[in-house]
Amino acid sequence: MKAAVMYEPGKDFEIQDVQLSNPGPNEVLVRTAATGVCHSDLHVQKGHSQYPLPVVLGHEAAGVVEEVGSAVRYVTPGDHVVTCTAVFCGQCRFCMTGRPYLCGGAATRRAKHEAPRLSSEGTKINQYIHVGAFAEQMLVHENVITKIRSDADLEVICLVGCAVVTGIGAVVNSAKIEVGSRVAIFGCGGVGLCAVQGAVLAGAGRVIAVDTNPEKLELARSMGATDLVDASQVDPVGTIRELTGGGVDYSFEVIGQKKTVEQCFEILDIGGTATVIGVMPSGTKAEISGEGLMFRKLQGTSMGSARPRVDIPRYVDFYMAGKLKLDDLISQRIPLEGLNDALRALDRGSVARSVITFS
Numbered sequence: 001m002k003a004a005v006m007y008e009p010g011k012d013f014e015i016q017d018v019q020l021s022n023p024g025p026n027e028v029l030v031r032t033a034a035t036g037v038c039h040s041d042l043h044v045q046k047g048h049s050q051y052p053l054p055v056v057l058g059h060e061a062a063g064v065v066e067e068v069g070s071a072v073r074y075v076t077p078g079d080h081v082v083t084c085t086a087v088f089c090g091q092c093r094f095c096m097t098g099r100p101y102l103c104g105g106a107a108t109r110r111a112k113h114e115a116p117r118l119s120s121e122g123t124k125i126n127q128y129i130h131v132g133a134f135a136e137q138m139l140v141h142e143n144v145i146t147k148i149r150s151d152a153d154l155e156v157i158c159l160v161g162c163a164v165v166t167g168i169g170a171v172v173n174s175a176k177i178e179v180g181s182r183v184a185i186f187g188c189g190g191v192g193l194c195a196v197q198g199a200v201l202a203g204a205g206r207v208i209a210v211d212t213n214p215e216k217l218e219l220a221r222s223m224g225a226t227d228l229v230d231a232s233q234v235d236p237v238g239t240i241r242e243l244t245g246g247g248v249d250y251s252f253e254v255i256g257q258k259k260t261v262e263q264c265f266e267i268l269d270i271g272g273t274a275t276v277i278g279v280m281p282s283g284t285k286a287e288i289s290g291e292g293l294m295f296r297k298l299q300g301t302s303m304g305s306a307r308p309r310v311d312i313p314r315y316v317d318f319y320m321a322g323k324l325k326l327d328d329l330i331s332q333r334i335p336l337e338g339l340n341d342a343l344r345a346l347d348r349g350s351v352a353r354s355v356i357t358f359s
Contacts (some may be wrong), residue, residue: 009047167194169304
């Protein structure tokens with residue numbers, strides 16, 4: 001099969017043929033229909049996050065099951081599925097206490113003595129976060145996938161596996177905002193725009209979108225944001241404090257920068273909670289007032305505290321019912337060969353989401 005392989009941070013991916021192993025007892029072979037290009041992939045490509053090389057990146061995907069292992073009962077060939085990096089083993093203390101998003105899925109990897117799932121001329125090719133979606137096919141553990149209804153457009157629904165579960169989940173699962181809350185969201189890329197929609201779905205009274213790209217801000221408005229703040233033109237902290245008469249109840253950072261994490265904390269009213277969604281480069285530290293922590297809360301979130309096989313089908317139903325605007329998140333549809341250009345566009349901040357589609 002054809003895949004995009006990363007051999008060195010900062011370098012373009014190589015589009016090449018990669019060999020697939022046969023599915024193991026609990027593994028599933030999926031024909032990739034589409035996959036989104038996410039900031040998490042960009043972080044690895046730029047060397048801001050370390051991952052064993054060589055590797056096939058990509059994790060936000062949808063496709064059709066082609067083959068299943070002997071022990072798989074959850075799906076059968078022909079089923080439509082979405083991948084999610086909140087891979088769960090079902091047996092660890094996190095899974096057993098209802099927090100599968102913290103599992104890490106170590107038990108779903110192949111053992112060292114087993115043949116790798118992907119290889120090239122005898123060399124193991126790693127799969128990013130158990131998935132490796134920048135490829136025509138994905139050989140994954142069955143706990144990587146969630147079965148969905150077959151009438152949903154896979155080229156759109158692929159976004160549910162990362163942008164949607166992360167953005168909406170951070171609002172409703174991690175922060176658990178109340179109806180009528182004042183909410184601010186820093187960053188209006190794919191995940192941030194999903195967070196905007198999550199706040200609207202949860203009944204927020206005021207949804208303030210913050211970005212430096214006017215087009216993304218207008219997109220946020222179309223998805224329910226009540227106020228727009230262009231951080232390239234005004235001080236977002238002072239502006240939001242003035243807009244809200246003192247600060248917000250909940251803020252969300254979806255960029256992964258020291259400055260914006262600190263700003264998200266600074267705009268909180270007393271009793272407020274700031275949730276960091278964005279992935280900061282390794283070693284980056286944010287400075288938060290110790291006095292401020294007496295009256296305000298700062299927390300992180302992993303994959304929107306997702307319960308994939310509960311949340312993903314729900315979000316797909318929301319989309320099909322017109323309650324989620326996912327088509328507008330897609331800035332461009334591209335072939336696999338356009339991946340390198342798509343990552344550069346993502347780095348410039350000129351797109352919300354690029355989606356790679358496979359014939």
